Amino acid sequence: MAQAIPAVTESGQPILILKEGTSQTRGREAQRNNITAAKIVAEIVRTCLGPKGMDKMLVSSFGDVTVTNDGATILKEMDVQHPAAKMLVETAKATDQEVGDGTTSVVILAGALLERAELLIDKNVHPTIIVDGYAKAADKALELCGEVSEAISPTDKETLKKIAMTAMASKLVSENKEYLADIAVEGVLQIAQKTDEGYRIDIGDIKIEKKSGASITDTKLIRGVAIDKEVVHAGMPKRIEKAKIALLNCPLEIEKTEFDAKIHIESPEQMKAFLDEESKILKEMVEKIRKAGANVVFCQKGIDDMAQHFL
Structure with missing residues (x-):
């Protein structure tokens, strides 16, 4: 078993082995870098806020062009590498998922809070004190929101x-x-x-x-389910009221046997009997669906042309 040798100096200081091109920052410089990265993200979406907000043109690596002023869309398309900036982008994504709006405002507010925090850090105010102050401000803001908010009835x-x-x-x-x-x-x-x-x-x-x-x-509101698929037969209706749906994970067709089989047909009568038997089997399949009361069928496998006719 190999024994790991701790990378430390004689005085006990750790030795960090970093990849080529990697830089390390600590203390006040690291704080400034994190704040600057977050402020840059906030500045990107700042001009999109409000009724006079401007649109952004986004071009992906594949050449796809998107024109939008939606903060969530802009941040989703950005290739962010800095950890602090990534955290701000994830905050915006979480807001979009939970609330569905306000992503631009969240990012701008976070950028403004960090900008103010930077001024306090320059005055040697400890980050812990700043965080505690922001937490108290958030509690007060929620308290005031509760006082000024109005309950809305679903009937309004x-x-x-x-x-x-x-x-x-x-x-x-x-x-x-x-x-x-x-x-x-x-x-x-x-x-x-x-x-x-x-x-x-x-x-x-x-x-x-x-x-x-x-x-x-x-644009229309459909009180039901819209399926983006074509019907298997042109004569089938495309709108069904009071649908009774059958979901099939099996084919509506004659399955081939697992082993090779040969059928010798020596007369037209035998050929007709063979086709009639296939038709009978398919008709029985469709009849079972009909007796179940289903008027809509979704099938994951194949549907024979004859079965389509019976349906």
Whole structure:
């Protein structure tokens, strides 16, 4: 067994072995580097905030172009390497996942707090004291938010609509924000579940399907499920009310045997009998689905042309 030799000097100081091109900073310099990195991220999205916020053009390594002023989208597309900047980006992502908005404000606020913290550090205020002060300020801010906030009833659609419109005021869809706000509010109310603690909403219950080529005003709310697939037969309906769905993990076709088999057909009558038997088997499969009461079938495997006809 090999014994590890600790990398320390005679005085007990550790010896750090770093990769080529790596630099190490400590103390006040490290603090400044971290604050500067976070401030740079905040500065990038600062001009996107508010009704007069400007758009950014993002070009990926593959040449894909995205024009947006959404902070979450901008930060998601950025290739950030600095640990402090990465932490700020992750904070924005967490805000987007939990709240769905406010990512730009979070990053700008964090950058401003760090900028003020840098001034206090220059005055030799210990970082622990600064953190404690910010924690007390956060508690006070939450207390004031509780005092000035108003409870909104789910039946007050007009107020809910105004709230939804504020999230779109600075987006590319701002011209159609009233139309989209109506759809958004109606969609959320459809999935709201009343509990003892209030209303529970799982935004994952809403699926957004995007198609290019139409106008924003062609956006519709579907009270059901939209499947982005083609029907197997042109004569099948594309809209089903009160659907009873069968999910099949097996093929609706005659499966080949696992071993080689040869069938000798010597007359047209035998050929007809063979085809009739295949048709009978497929018809029995479809009949079982029909007796189960299903009027929509999703099949992961193949569907024979004859089975499509019977369906």
